[in-house]
Amino acid sequence: MSCCHHYALAAGGDAVFSVDISAITFGPGCLAEAGDFARNLGLRRVALFTDARLAASEHVDIVRRALIEAGLEVVLYTDVTVEPTDRAFRDAARFAAEGQFDGYVSVGGGSVIDTAKAASLYASHPAEFAAYVNAPLGEGRAVPGPLKPHIACPTTCGTGAECTGIAIFDWVEKGVKTGIVSRRLRPTLALIDPTTTWTLPAAVVAASGFDVLSHALESYTALPHTCRAKAERPSLRPMSQGANPWSDFGCEKALQLTGSYLERAVRDATDHEARDAMMWAATLAGIAFGNAGVHLPHGMAYAVAGGVRDFRAPGYPQEEPMVPHGMSVIVNAPAVFRYIADACPDRHLEAARWLGADIQGATPIDAGEIVARRLIELMRMCAIPNGVGGVGYDERDLAKLTAGAWAQQRLIKNAPKAVSQEQLCGLFRNAMGYW
Numbered sequence: 001m002s003c004c005h006h007y008a009l010a011a012g013g014d015a016v017f018s019v020d021i022s023a024i025t026f027g028p029g030c031l032a033e034a035g036d037f038a039r040n041l042g043l044r045r046v047a048l049f050t051d052a053r054l055a056a057s058e059h060v061d062i063v064r065r066a067l068i069e070a071g072l073e074v075v076l077y078t079d080v081t082v083e084p085t086d087r088a089f090r091d092a093a094r095f096a097a098e099g100q101f102d103g104y105v106s107v108g109g110g111s112v113i114d115t116a117k118a119a120s121l122y123a124s125h126p127a128e129f130a131a132y133v134n135a136p137l138g139e140g141r142a143v144p145g146p147l148k149p150h151i152a153c154p155t156t157c158g159t160g161a162e163c164t165g166i167a168i169f170d171w172v173e174k175g176v177k178t179g180i181v182s183r184r185l186r187p188t189l190a191l192i193d194p195t196t197t198w199t200l201p202a203a204v205v206a207a208s209g210f211d212v213l214s215h216a217l218e219s220y221t222a223l224p225h226t227c228r229a230k231a232e233r234p235s236l237r238p239m240s241q242g243a244n245p246w247s248d249f250g251c252e253k254a255l256q257l258t259g260s261y262l263e264r265a266v267r268d269a270t271d272h273e274a275r276d277a278m279m280w281a282a283t284l285a286g287i288a289f290g291n292a293g294v295h296l297p298h299g300m301a302y303a304v305a306g307g308v309r310d311f312r313a314p315g316y317p318q319e320e321p322m323v324p325h326g327m328s329v330i331v332n333a334p335a336v337f338r339y340i341a342d343a344c345p346d347r348h349l350e351a352a353r354w355l356g357a358d359i360q361g362a363t364p365i366d367a368g369e370i371v372a373r374r375l376i377e378l379m380r381m382c383a384i385p386n387g388v389g390g391v392g393y394d395e396r397d398l399a400k401l402t403a404g405a406w407a408q409q410r411l412i413k414n415a416p417k418a419v420s421q422e423q424l425c426g427l428f429r430n431a432m433g434y435w
């Protein structure tokens with residue numbers, strides 16, 4: 001397929017694409033509107049999900065007060081963990097089922113929002129835990145009906161979890177990170193207040209900012225929806241349907257904003273213009289990847305985050321070793337884009353230009369290198385570790401990393417070109433270090 005006809009229909013492809021998004025309210029101070037929105041949704045008794053660190057924050061206080069002032073009964077749940085496990089999801093689901101809530105409000109990062117999604121799912125549609133988890137690890141069963149209203153209030157500028165129907169967790173006994181994916185999981189309303197980012201540590205803005213960047217870059221370069229095999233029935237069209245004209249919009253703007261503002265937002269917490277711009281970029285990229293899907297850098301990130309040994313990132317809780325999500329994604333990205341750019345070089349060059357690279361005189365064969373160099377430049381400016389090796393891995397880990405990523409077939413198949421297990425191993429080898 002030529003890039004000039006990016007959405008030309010392939011044999012057996014899907015000529016149609018769907019757009020599913022949460023309702024969005026964006027702007028400084030909008031957390032205080034949570035009560036009115038909740039009342040309008042008909043809610044009377046809500047579970048307010050957050051984590052122990054955020055529980056005493058101003059953000060949670062503002063939302064809780066707004067809900068109470070609107071006449072709602074609010075029960076706080078603070079047992080959410082960073083990078084939640086299946087156990088964390090099950091505990092939250094039990095709390096939700098016992099609480100008899102008529103809706104959910106979540107205030108936090110992706111972990112908090114995803115935990116609220118899972119709790120709401122199992123409370124409304126009880127089943128064995130594996131039932132709704134992605135196949136082949138779980139049964140991949142369809143969610144049988146709607147969930148209760150969920151107002152999601154992000155406090156980091158990264159995951160886009162407030163706009164997606166995806167809930168990610170560590171499945172401890174299986175030793176993998178996987179997720180539950182359904183349109184039904186998408187929050188009813190995303191309440192996005194960019195001032196929540198003003199107090200974030202630089203390292204958190206960096207990691208979550210690279211998550212935003214990669215959501216946009218992966219969605220923009222994903223397999224076009226017209227090349228994905230058409231689903232048996234329209235209702236089975238996946239949310240990760242591949243690149244499409246709708247998601248392209250969000251990707252373009254998110255990449256431009258990230259190219260202009262990421263470094264500024266990391267360097268200076270008082271640069272509110274930059275931090276607000278990154279929150280808007282996160283929203284746009286979240287909408288885009290919620291409808292297009294990400295691919296290899298995220299697929300590989302599951303293995304990088306899941307197999308962590310002793311790496312601890314500055315600015316994050318230090319009790320347990322952890323590679324923050326956005327960091328686990330971006331360390332793979334230069335190697336991936338060097339490899340896949342020949343599938344649609346024009347798109348890669350365009351994306352590189354939006355990110356701030358000089359593409360004057362560039363030819364299609366330069367596309368992968370130009371994207372990779374710009375990514376590496378941004379990574380170094382924002383103190384991201386030097387590749388997969390920089391977060392504690394070496395050549396001896398290649399087999400394990402490859403096996404972990406190979407399990408993420410949903411993501412691997414959304415790449416613009418096919419990748420074998422051997423090629424995936426090569427990508428990890430090339431991602432070990434960049435400078």
Ligand SMILES: [Fe+2]
Nearest residue numbers: 159211215325
């Ligand atoms: Fe992500």
